[in-house]
Every structure is written in structure tokens, then in C-alpha cells.
Amino acid sequence: MFNKLFVTCACVLLSSTGCKVLADVNSVEEVKAAYMVPMADKSLLTDVQKVSNNFFVAVGERGHVLLSNNGTDWQQAAVPVQSMLTAVYFVDEQNGWAVGHDAVILNTRDGGNSWQLQQFLPEDDKPLLDVYFRDKQHGIAVGAYGLFYKTNDGGNSWQQELFIELAAEDDKEYLLDLQQSDPEIYRAELSSILPHFNRLFVDGNTVYMVGEAGFIAKSGDFGVSWQRLEEFYNGSLFDLHRTPDMSLLAVGLRGHVFRSEDNGQSWQQIELADSATLNSVFSDAGGNIYLAGNSGTLLQSEDDGLNFTERSQADGKAILNGVVHGNELLLVTEVGIKVLNLDKSE
Template identity: 55%
Template sequence: MMRLLVILLSFLTIPIIHAQTLDSVIAPLASKSLLLDITVINQSNLVVVGERGHILLSTDGVQWQQAQVPVQVTLTAVYFTDEDNGWAVGHDATILSSKDGGLSWQVQQHLPQVEKPLLDVLFLDKDNGIAIGSYGLFYRTNDGGEHWAIEHHNELLYPEDQTYLAELKLQDEEAYLDVQSSILPHFNRVVADGRTLYLAGEMGLIAKSNDFGVSWEKLDEIYPGSFYDINRTQEGNLLVVGLRGHIFRSLRNGTPWQAIDSDVTGLLSAIVLSDDQRIFILGNNGILLESRDDGATFTKHLQKDGKALIAGVWYENKIIAVSDVGIKTINLTK
């Protein structure tokens, strides 16, 4: 039975901070720089984010236009609810928003004093969203990002850490606040599966929520290392990937998990689902794995340049991926 402790919420509104931000530089080689996430809007328009505040747009996956962006911090993730409304997050707890399909961006939050990166962002609709990151960084908005409130989800700690925090709060409020900001694991990825959210993170963290992240239930620990992506396959099973080539597959919504042989030892960073029932997993050292049996087995297609494939989307019968050397197009015929 799910056991949820009271979530420590701070309802203080986080102010929009524009100080110390600089517009990103329009760079001719931006499409070949370190890029960290990619999304496709309505199966047509592509949006990519990466280092130095770079955001790139494309309508064909070949020609890329760099957007004007009001920050130079590294951007780690991007998400659109529809063809107009999107958000990007990154270092310094930065959150940007766009209302024109990514052509222009505005700062909703920029907090250099936080000194932590946000690593993913997800919206239920154009008003309700969450942004997650390192050391349990977690922000929520219910007004499209005009205001963001921080949350501390201590139910995702080990029981002994929960007890320690509760005791520390009674003894030393200042020490409690300091520990609270660093004791939670990194939250690497959050995905929506209907009304359920799944969270993947550091120290083997896998959790689910049925109330858009207000409360979380940890799933059984299956591996002590970090996970970087989780998704439901085309046939309805769960797949999670992480460090040292680890892949786990669940036929029953998170329990039990079956270890899948990847035949690689590099970090696995992203799961890409095709529209022809194939599953691809991207990773470091040019790792590209393909499954044609819903994730039960995988075949290796190692990329010759050995560069990390960080994230990707299925677009017009091919993979458009981002890497530490920019945008890569990968054709794998069936």
C-alpha cells in the first residue's frame, strides 16, 4: 500500500529574475555544437536545445534556424503542449517559455544562486507543468509559468533519510534547510503515460504518480545506478534504461522487472519509439540499439564516429538525434 509522507511545500512565489542574463549568440555552427534534447511538434516541426542557450528549429530535419534566446546558459530539455506553447529548462534553474512555436523565448525563471540544473520539463496542458532536476529540484506552475513554486518530495528518500530529516528539522532549522537542498537524488526524466507520471533518476530511482506529481510512490529498487529514460512501449510494457548498458523491461506496470541483455556497457540515455513498432535506445560511444520484439531483445548498430547520442525523435521514417557534435540523422531501414 502506498505510503506517502507529507510533502514539504514552499508556497512562496519564485520571482521572475532577468538580472545577469545575456542573449544567446547567433552562431553559424550551432547545429554542430553540444545539443541535449529534441522534440517534434505535431509530427512536423522540430525544436532542439543545447549549450550556450542554443535553440534550433526545423521543418524538414535538414535546414535549421537558430532562435533568439534571452540566456546563454546550457539548456537541457524542451517540451511543447501544442504547436504554439513550449518550455525549455536548463542550468541555473532556468525556465524559458515560447508562445509562437519556438521562434521567440521569454525568461520565466533564472536563479544563478541555486547553482543546480533543471533536467526535464513536462506540462499537462498549457497551464499546469512541472520542471525537475539535480538533487531533487522540483518546481510547479498552474498558470503557464507566470509563477513557479518549489516542492521537496521527501517521500522519494530512503526511510532512514526521511527520519533523519524530520529529526534535523526539530533540532536545527538552518541545517535542515541546507541538507534538504542536497539530500534528494537527481531527477533525470519525467514522462506522462495517460494520467500516470513516471520518474527516473539517480540511485535506481523509479517512481510513479497519479496526481501529476503532487505525491509519488517509489517502485521496487532493481538497480543501484542511475536511470536516464523510461517509457511505455508500443505493446504497453514499460522500459527503463541507464548506466552501464542497463535495460529493464516490465510486463506488469513496474513489477516485476526483467533485465534485458544490451551487450554494451556505455550509458544509455534515451528511448525512441518508431511508428513501425520498433524501439531504439541511444547512448554514449555511438550506441544505437534496435528492438523488433517490443524490447525483449536488441541488436547493436554502433555509430562509427563513437559520439554520444543524447536524445532523439522518430521523424519521417528516420531518427533525428542530438549529440555532443550537434544534430545527426540516422536511417535504419526495416
């Protein structure tokens, strides 16, 4: 995406050191609450999570947060900002976070009924694109231009961190020299050199991060240190997923899909007939894998990602993400929630 959502929304509309981040959001005059609208579930939605069998949450444009107890009927929640929201993550049915443009971070402690603003930085004009919490206290939020924030207190305070190991190999010697000679300029330069971080994927004790220019990195200590993997593709990657048979699938621009059977040490490209950008990959309990993308692209694999069959949608509307609920797919698209019956050919 030149981050996931910048590029996705453009497609939709047109077709280590740390420093403390002050979240004095009460003093920011630009904060305006999201409007409550009658058809929010038909607006551009960017992410969805199945928190439990009885609780679903989706987020999207203009600060929209939608809640459902069955995956069919959705209710808009009151949100204190109008920034586009790009990702949501709940650790349980009560505690969740959402992130988005203006580096906004929102938190709920009552199952999404009310939301509090933990960070809002409109002057930076940089979006956060994903968020993950391993428990109610420890979380990571990442985004465009190398944005990386971490919290150890449930988001009451967020620290921005920069990691030289996430820079391209060609830039490291220059950055190390600069780190010694001028630490202040070093931080600014590192921030400008780091790629866009598009998506987090957590696999047991390992955190993966994917981004632009074939960027993939992994951490075994919840983001304290990182190992950048060797690039195998020069385009943006937008999602990563562990398949039911324990392979890794990475998806990205122009219909590119890559599969690894050795935890990312080597990758094989999976050829697709379609060339639409792929935004997300997810699977169900039965071993089926789904790819969702622009132009209504929806693909299904029954052989662990080696081959895919078409379930693409005739309306051509971009699909940003999805979850499986029973025999249905709940998709978030540029025109809102879409529910597909998996027992039928769509």
C-alpha cells in the same frame, strides 16, 4: 548522470511543502543573450521534440534553440540566456518551455520564434534536467539535487516543492524527527538528501520520474504526491519508456536496461553486449524501440525490448536523444543533428 546532463556532458567532453520561487529575472545582471552562430546545428545538442509532422525543436549548449519545419533544415532562435539547455517540451505548435543549467526556465508563445525568461538562478549552480506540461497552464520541471518546480499559471510563477516520500527509506525516520524539531533545517537537509531527478515520463494519468541510485517514483495526481518504487539497481537511470506492448523499459549507466511487465513492481535486466551509458529510449509507430547512448551507441529492438540489434555509429559521438520522422531517425548528438535513414543499414 549524476544527473543526465552533468554525466553525459562529462562523458562527451572527456571521451510535501512548497516555497515560492521569485523569478525577478530583469534584476539579474548575469543574464546574457545566446550568440547567434552559423553552425548551431553542429554544436552539442541535448534534446529534441517532434511537435508535429511540420515542426521540430532541439536545444543544447550555450542557450541554443533550433527550429525546423522538415527535420532537415534548422534555424537558430534568439534566446535571452547562454545557459546550457537540457530539455524542451511543447504542448502545441505555439506554446513551449525549455530548461537547463542555472535552473533556467524559458517559455515561448509564438512557436519558438521568441523566448521569455521565467526563471534564472545562477547563484544556486543547479541544473534542471527535464520539463513537462499537461496543458498550457500546468507544468513540472525537475533536476539535480532534488530540484522540483511546479506551475499552475503557465510558468508566470514557479513553486519549489520537496517531498519526504521521495527520500530513501533509511533517511525517512531521521527526516520526520527533524521535521518536528526544526522545520527550517529539515527543508535544507531534505534538499541535500534527495537524489538527482533525471527524467520525467508521462503515461496517461501517471507521471514517472527516474534518477540516480536506481530511483523511480510515480504520481497519479500530477506531482501532488509521490510513491517511490523499490530500488532494483544502484546506478543512475536516465530514461523510462512505455513499450508498444505495454511493458516499461528503464535505461541508465554502463548499458543497463531493465524491463517490467507489471508497471514497475518487478524488473528483469536485459543483457547487452555494449556497456556505454544509455541516455534515452523511444519508439516508433511500427513497434520498434531505440536506445541512444554515449560512444555512438544506437540499438534497435523489434520484439518489445527483449533483444536489441546494433545500429551504433562509427564516429563514436554521444547520442543524447532522438525522434522518428517517417523512415528517418533525427538524433541530437554531441556534434549536432544527425539524420539516419531507417531503410538503410548504417
